[in-house]
Amino acid sequence: MNKENENLYLQSLENKSIQEATFSNLTHADFLQQINKKKAANLNSVASSSSCPPSNTFTTEQINKKIEEINQYVCEDNVKINNSQLSVGTIIMRQAMIKRMDYQTLTPSDIALVNCGLNCILDITQGSLTNQRLLFSKEDWSQIKTLFSKSPIDNNFIEARPAISKIDKLFRNPHDMEESYWKSKSYQQKASNSKEKLGYELISIIPSPSEADLMIKVWADIFEVLFFNTGIYIRWQVYAYFTSTTKIDLYAYIHRGEKGLITGDTDRVMFKLDAKLVLIYDENEYPVSCVEFAPYSGPKKIKTDRSxxxxxxxxxxxxxxxxxxxxxxxxxLKIVNIQIMGLEAHVVSVKLVDDHLYVANSIESYMIPSTGSQLKKETKAIIGHLFDFKVQYTLDTANIIKQTLNDKKKTKKSMKRKIEKDVKDEEPPPPRKTKLASIWRYKTASKK
Incomplete structure (x- = not known):
């Protein structure tokens, strides 16, 4: 091959690579555009639904009477900040009880506040939109976070995003981004021959990813590999009865998405979960963690799925x-759940800190790499985060359950020996230091 032909060949390769790069950019641009349209439509639907007239109306006398009753309520916790007369649990519970009176017309933030407040959960997770912080002064809230936060600053989310400076640059120069998009569009015809154009049109009509896409194509494989040979298995799209450890498939009985309410420990409640991690031990299932999925991140998902x-x-x-x-x-003991939005993962924990008072904390946040260059840079850190979730949190809970069950077996054997020897003077088990609170759930009107 002479020099001239070689230059022509290299030039053709360069042109081809430019076409392929442009083609790839165009498909990604249209893909992101469709996702943004879906986000905008969801936000508009939320706004319209929040403007609906109230379904329940109360007279002024009824409201005042209810508020008087609420103001008499005192939670059983003893956590008081800066010598306050009211405990933290009392403050968040009273506000939730007030908001609950008109539950169906509440915004997502207020719904999250009610869900957490009525369950005596103090939410100090990062990115939380329950607005519980507004119930306290800045000084009191700062002291609460100092008392219960895992750490004042969690840099894992920043460390997992080395391209954050590029993202910042795009937001600071929206005009350049828009100009680049339309310039890319103008080269669409040049960058697409007959085969490429067909592929482009096929890709451009693919809808934005659903929860099922993320669950099956991305996270299912991750969880299956992560918990292989640990005795922990995944239950997808299940319903839970909060007053029973029995898990059953309710698709034959109830349509997907129906919620339940619990007002006491004896009420039967069901609520759909995207996934549960369960320990199989002695032929029984013991849930150790829950997972919620969403196709993308957004304020509504953070509020509703997080609470x-x-x-x-x-x-x-x-x-x-x-x-x-x-x-x-x-x-x-603390229960650690994971909220997944697209490729983002937010790990949160809940622990009982006083009588009837639970505290929710952020553990860590990270993003699964979506490109080859990110994969090379971030794989080690992401694997570390995933193994933290597995070893330090989920397996810890599973080990506590197994140890407790084994201790109960030993106690039963010991009790059997004592009965055989007619030993009647047995000491009762020591009382639990902190008291658990019952679960509250909102329930939609039942359908006949």
């Missing part, structure tokens, strides 16, 4: 404690 996960964590905590966990394990 839902926190209530789920409290329910799992209570179920685990009902196994009669000993004092040593009680001091370290």
């Amino acid at each position: 839902k996960l926190l209530v789920e964590a409290k329910a799992l905590y209570n179920q685990t404690m009902d196994l009669n966990v000993d004092e040593e394990n009680e001091s370290i």
